[in-house]
Amino acid sequence: MIRPLAALASAALFALAPAAAHAQEAAIYSSMDAVHPVWAKEAMVSVQEAVAAxxxxxxxxxxxxxxxxxxxxxxxxxxxxxxxxxxxxxxxxxxxxxxxxxxxxxxxxxxxxxxxxxxxxxxxxxxxxxxxxxxxxxxxxxxxxxxxxxxxxxxxxxxxxxxxxxxxxxxxxxxxxxxxxxxxxxxxxxxxxxxxxxxxxxxxxxxxxxxxxxxxxxxxxxxxxxxxxxxxxxxxxxxxxxxxxxxxxxxxxxxxxxxxxxxxxxxxxREPVSGSYRGHEIVSMPPPSSGGTHIIQILNVMEGYPVGYLGHNSSDTIHLMAEAMKRAYADRSKYLGDPDFADVPVKALTSKAYAAKIRDGISLNRATPSDTILPGTLAPYExxxxxxxxxxxxxxxxxxxxxxxxxxxxxxxxxxxxxxxxxxxxxxxxxxxxxxxxxxxxxxxxxAVEPGKRPLSSMSPTIVLKDGKPFLVTGSPGGSRIITTTLQVISNMIDHGMNVAEATNAARIHHQWLPDEIRVEDGGLSRDTVAALEAKGHMIAVGSVMGSTQSIHVDADKGLLLGASDPRRTGSATVGY
Structure with missing residues (x-):
């Protein structure tokens, strides 16, 4: 079974995917070097429709x-x-x-x-x-x-x-x-x-x-x-x-x-949900959204692994991310609802201790079948x-x-x-x-349906803070994939050092426990990466693009606002002055 970061220090542990796969993945990443965000000095608006922007x-x-x-x-x-x-x-x-x-x-x-x-x-x-x-x-x-x-x-x-x-x-x-x-x-x-x-x-x-x-x-x-x-x-x-x-x-x-x-x-x-991730504070929507809770839960799990070292969208990174995702969505099925009607265990789900327990059940080499995963024992798609x-x-x-x-x-x-x-x-x-x-x-x-109750949602408007000030403002449409789309923009910037446009354009993956498959964007992963994931026991489902993020990065060091509208949808705009 895989252990936290300290147990993974040896590079030999990560030589699991073919070298050619890592080479192709590096080539895909380097191709984003020319992707530049919109910039402004004072204020910025990022919207899916240009007139409204x-x-x-x-x-x-x-x-x-x-x-x-x-x-x-x-x-x-x-x-x-x-x-x-x-x-x-x-x-x-x-x-x-x-x-x-x-x-x-x-x-x-x-x-x-x-x-x-x-x-x-x-x-x-x-x-x-x-x-x-x-x-x-x-x-x-x-x-x-x-x-x-x-x-x-x-x-x-x-x-x-x-x-x-x-x-x-x-x-x-x-x-x-x-x-x-x-x-x-x-x-x-x-x-x-x-x-x-x-x-x-x-x-x-x-x-x-x-x-x-x-x-x-x-x-x-x-x-x-x-x-x-x-x-x-x-x-x-x-x-x-x-x-x-x-x-x-x-x-x-x-x-x-x-x-x-x-x-x-x-x-x-309401009070937002919040957590920490590699020196940043993640602040997001609480129930009746499931989004914020599970973004933090998944990031807590990923924090125990050297994701930046493993590489963006490498088979190792995707495997670990998918394993964390499927466990979060299993928990969503049982615990999440309107907090005015149900006792939602947000603190337990977003605790570092629960994330460590999840990591103890994740294998580095093999996918865990979803039919063996149940919602955790704790101390609907738009x-x-x-x-x-x-x-x-x-x-x-x-x-x-x-x-x-x-x-x-x-x-x-x-x-x-x-x-x-x-x-x-x-x-x-x-x-x-x-x-x-x-x-x-x-x-x-x-x-369950009740009078006056608010239905569960995956919508995940999120603000990432650094030193108490906004670092990233982001969110997306995409139904059940909202959570994982928003998560990956955050990880792309914090773990992989991408600028906001690169983080937006990068290929996305998604796992929601059931069906038991990693959904990937058409053309988003190399054949070698897909083969390496299949060798670990993952089912890969290729589909259309996922999400339409509208994001603003506040670069405090440069005194700039850097923004990006997702190219997956036409008609959007990021504008500023």
């Missing part, structure tokens, strides 16, 4: 802080990136306050309606009916974005919600120019969106044909909703005409959400269409925000007369404990 940058230029810019970006994305940006979804924001040195987590995850029941997604035979939890009125959780943005502003911002909403209102009224990315997504999701007349009326032409790149889409109903929010605050969304229209649309689609459910929604401020943005202002305040509708365009349903696309986040609950959801993640009783 410019909105955030303008707020910073006009004297707003990182939270002001973050709220303006979030509201603008509801217009410019409708498959993920939203008013009808929810998410998590991590805020670092430079003056106090504190970092706090804002939880604006959706909540189950008061009528929700544990077995609401089971058919007459007791089997989970995925249609009910994904494409039906019962799929919609009570949205949290508007309440979350208001809570962020009133706690940490300097602008009003009306001021932050102004750019989004202008974009919705004047229209957005259709990009190739938007046009492609609307073509791909035609069936889902055209199921709902209100959605079809917004995202397709009157004759049902597609919008093409260069066309303009106007969203007057969404503009009117944003104006109500600007004038009345969250009450303009959670009460009155907009709330009535949302409830009516959900009920017409078979759901039971009420205006009372909307009026009762609350966003909350769609790829989640989106993340990172912001650092001139005073050193930082925002890391990840939010979503779940699937691309959520349930596909727009609440008639509001322009608000509605989420299908209820699918992130365990419809039937022990049964995988659409993305292969298994949940237990801690994530």
């Amino acid at each position: 410019e909105v955030g940058l303008q707020v910073l230029r006009d004297g707003g802080n990182a939270v002001d810019a973050g709220v303006a970006v979030a509201l603008a994305l509801a217009v410019t990136l409708p498959r993920a940006g939203n008013l009808g979804g929810g998410g998590f924001m991590l805020v670092h306050d430079a003056e106090s040195g504190e970092t706090k987590a804002i939880d604006y995850r959706e909540m189950a309606p008061a009528s929700a029941t544990r077995d609401m997604y089971l058919d007459a035979d007791g089997n989970a009916d995925s249609n009910l939890s994904r494409f039906h009125g019962l799929a919609v959780g009570v949205p949290g974005t508007v309440a979350g943005m208001q809570l962020a502003l009133e706690t940490y911002g300097t602008m009003t919600l009306a001021e932050a909403a102004a750019p989004a209102i202008r974009l919705a009224e004047s229209g957005i120019v259709v990009t190739a990315d938007l046009a492609d997504s609307l073509k791909a999701l035609e069936k889902r969106l055209k199921t709902w007349p209100a959605s079809a009326a917004i995202f397709y032409k009157e004759d049902g044909s597609f919008y093409e790149p260069g066309d303009v889409i106007k969203q007057p109903d969404l503009a009117a909703t944003l104006k109500k929010i600007a004038a009345e605050g969250p009450d303009g969304f959670y009460k009155g005409e907009v709330a009535e229209k949302i409830a009516a649309s959900v009920q017409e689609a078979g759901g039971s959400m009420t205006v009372e459910d909307l009026a009762n929604y609350k966003a909350v401020i 769609s790829d269409q989640t989106t993340h943005f990172s912001i650092v202002d001139k005073d050193g305040n930082a925002v890391s925000n990840t939010y979503t509708l779940n699937f691309s365009y959520g349930s596909g349903m727009t609440a008639a007369g509001t322009g608000v696309l509605l989420n299908n986040e209820m699918d992130d609950f365990s419809a039937k404990p022990g049964v995988p959801n659409a993305y292969g993640l298994i949940g237990g009783d801690a994530n």
Whole structure:
């Protein structure tokens, strides 16, 4: 069995993969030497959609802080990136306050309606009916974005919600120019969106044909909703005409959400989870996100190995990382859920002692079959269409925000007369404990459906601190792969000395316990590396690219902000001044 770092000092222990594999891996790494980040002196915004990025940058230029810019970006994305940006979804924001040195987590995850029941997604035979939890009125959780943005502003911002909403209102009224990315997504999701007349009326032409790149889409109903929010605050969304229209649309689609459910929604401020990794403090989102807990858990395990010596994406490094990942995802299946409803053992899961225990069960030479791994004995995947943005202002305040509708365009349903696309986040609950959801993640009783409960998430907005100040602000979409994507950006910079662009561009891997396979990006690993992993007993599954990180590195020594938007998605932008 493999032992901690001190027991691995001999280089002979690591001569396990063919020399040719290490040579190829070194060549792949050296090819990234020319990858340079965007740089700025004062402030920076990194967003998956370029127009929204410019909105955030303008707020910073006009004297707003990182939270002001973050709220303006979030509201603008509801217009410019409708498959993920939203008013009808929810998410998590991590805020670092430079003056106090504190970092706090804002939880604006959706909540189950008061009528929700544990077995609401089971058919007459007791089997989970995925249609009910994904494409039906019962799929919609009570949205949290508007309440979350208001809570962020009133706690940490300097602008009003009306001021932050102004750019989004202008974009919705004047229209957005259709990009190739938007046009492609609307073509791909035609069936889902055209199921709902209100959605079809917004995202397709009157004759049902597609919008093409260069066309303009106007969203007057969404503009009117944003104006109500600007004038009345969250009450303009959670009460009155907009709330009535949302409830009516959900009920017409078979759901039971009420205006009372909307009026009762609350966003909350939580203490983030934190841990240490090779001289850095890792601060991330606590439950009901599983992301922060398991990023820290995996890093704790990896800290006991000389990862930098083993090499970036070498077979040895990937083997150890995958073994740590699969054990974290096994724990996720049992222990993680809404902390207001379940006792989540975060301290135990993120302890160095538990990581040492995990290392004792990892073999250097052989993969451990997932069917032999159970959740540890201690003393659901969002769609790829989640989106993340990172912001650092001139005073050193930082925002890391990840939010979503779940699937691309959520349930596909727009609440008639509001322009608000509605989420299908209820699918992130365990419809039937022990049964995988659409993305292969298994949940237990801690994530069972209950009224007023927030579903478990993988969203992992993260801020890495060095000497108490932001070093890296990062996060990603990608469902169950959010955790491992964010983890690898952190490791790439700390363990392998990459700049933020290299860390972003580097090939990614993923293991989530079940299915028992290492998912790798197509073309990301050399044949020799794959062969070495297979020789250790790993099953390799080649798939499409993973994640879309938006990251900012604060280089205190050079006095620079260095940023990178993931090239895996088109249309993103990192901008600064």
